Amino acid sequence: MTPESTPGTRDGQRSPSAVRTAEYPWIHADGRVTFAVPAPSARTVELQPGGHESGLAAGSTLPFTRGEDGLWILTVPPVRPGFYYYWLLVDGVPTNDPNTETFFGYGRPTSGLEVPDPGSDFHDLLDVPHGEVRTRWFHAATTGRWRRCLVYTPPGYDDDPGRRYPVLYLQHGAGEDERGWTMQGRANFILDNLLDRGAAEPMIVVMNNGYALEPGEVPATSGSIPELSERLLNAFGDLLVRDVVPMVDATYRTIPDRSSRALAGLSMGGRQALSVGLANPDTFASVVAFSAALFDPLDPETAFGGALADADAFNARTRLLWLSAGTGEQRFDEALTSMESVLAKQGIRHHTYRSQGTAHEWQTWRRSLHNVAPLLFRG
Amino acid sequence: MTPESTPGTRDGQRSPSAVRTAEYPWIHADGRVTFAVPAPSARTVELQPGGHESGLAAGSTLPFTRGEDGLWILTVPPVRPGFYYYWLLVDGVPTNDPNTETFFGYGRPTSGLEVPDPGSDFHDLLDVPHGEVRTRWFHAATTGRWRRCLVYTPPGYDDDPGRRYPVLYLQHGAGEDERGWTMQGRANFILDNLLDRGAAEPMIVVMNNGYALEPGEVPATSGSIPELSERLLNAFGDLLVRDVVPMVDATYRTIPDRSSRALAGLSMGGRQALSVGLANPDTFASVVAFSAALFDPLDPETAFGGALADADAFNARTRLLWLSAGTGEQRFDEALTSMESVLAKQGIRHHTYRSQGTAHEWQTWRRSLHNVAPLLFRG
Structure with missing residues (x-):
């Protein structure tokens, strides 16, 4: 262990995503991050970041160095604030970092690094009133x-x-599940903080697993993340509109009408929000998509069940259509630009937001939620 | 992969603790369990069970066999129903099984194997009304x-x-945390099922992290599980009585009196329940300890702040004192026997239960909760 990577010898802090008894990952005052894992019998230990444009390390694996005590150490250059999935490769085998909480991503529990932003606390646990996050079980006929x-x-x-x-x-x-928006996204703290300063309408937020199977269907066990097929889109849409919304309206004190319902999602969920939300205007008056995984050019006459074909009708019935992407996620940024162009040409009223300098990552989606929530159910 | 370990070729099922896209761990109809992990570059892969008396494998590590495709396979002899912590050793380094959910135990996210009991469904997700499990954040002055x-x-x-x-x-x-009783223990399903047949009094269940620090105190970062010191006991007791109970009474629709409060816990939490519960009779009228980690002989005159010294007074003010252990956890079973003897000699009214054939494991505690819940707040 080199002196400059020793916790306590320099300013800094443990990552908020570290488990209680771990001293690593250690975030130095200058933004560098030191990882450490005891593995005396390993031949190699590497860090592999999740995603191609991670702020943690740009798509490549990074080797740890073995100390004499069998503790392997890696210090990476300054990491921009946000949340990053990663895992370790121990002798080439993907494993979790024993020092961090796990976060469900990539279809399995995955290590995560949280790097706080000294200049911004919009998603932190602050000294404000907090809502609850309730786990509810429900039977879905779909x-x-x-x-x-x-x-x-x-x-x-x-x-x-x-x-x-x-x-x-x-x-x-x-590859994520219904826990993502609170565990990785901190949606509850983002809302708590906005509500504390009266910056958003008090709202209920319902987070579902985006994967839905037909009755009797067995999940694919390829070990890989299921593709977003038309079939999955339809099954999820049926689940949401036929099962979830009626259950929520029957269970919680909702305003049970279309103008008080919004559907939002990120990436695969962004595509689901557009497809299901725009095709079901009787259920959702507002539709929000962050980094939507929708790359084919939109045909404004046929897309989303023809929802965009009549711009006047669309604009009259739609309370909010809001789209975003990070400037660091080229493919999704370009898809957003393409969509903006089609919507503008068609005369569809919409809003867009770009998260500066962030890629296909939770910081983009936290910022997006923080920016769109004040617009929901108001004005 | 040997034919008899191939999923689908024999009766059986995926473990309920497997992630959605995994086909392993596979539980065969005869109770054997097959684990599999892709690790082409590993020299050795072993399974290490958590605990010394695990029903999964009695304290020893079990070697996987490498298939030609780099998939390592292990089939273990029939496993008795229940929940078992385990991890893999990849070239000797502890890692999680990518096929399972993680469960917080041993101070970190740990793999878990759930083996259903064909003859018993008291802790399963059944077709009954379900309560909610709410996550609440609160500020603790303690x-x-x-x-x-x-x-x-x-x-x-x-x-x-x-x-x-x-x-x-x-x-x-x-080594566990506030999630243990729902994730591993299925306390919510146990209560749902009891309540559905009117076998228990409807109750709120509050699950806290049992570790409490003084203001400004930094958690120990030894990487090992903190010991249950007198200091930890006192800090947790203060937290519970001064912060948690008032917060719960102010936040939920409780019956805010001692006779409608019980304190229960397992192992370390069992010792905490006895120490904090019996020393605070104005707060808790019922005290319940499963496999209490309390091995020194009890002095009935001084134990628990002298709570047992006057048996008549104790019996008059105590609604329920209920103790349990598994017959397969020798040290805790003996501790229970010793405690029973002291309590009987002192004339302290109490009830005991022994879970047949289970050790220091969640099946003991699930059964204990299932047995004691019907007695709480009734009669």
């Missing part, structure tokens, strides 16, 4: 199975039994 | 920090705003 969803109720929800709330349905990306 | 706890509210909690409920405070064991 899939013939019990499912689990997470429901954020805003601060004060239990205090005023007469008050009703609008609902944001919020979807994760491919 | 520690000077925000903390997270989980709160089970029974089915119907939101439907009758006038109804109030008794509260069970339920603690995990060493």
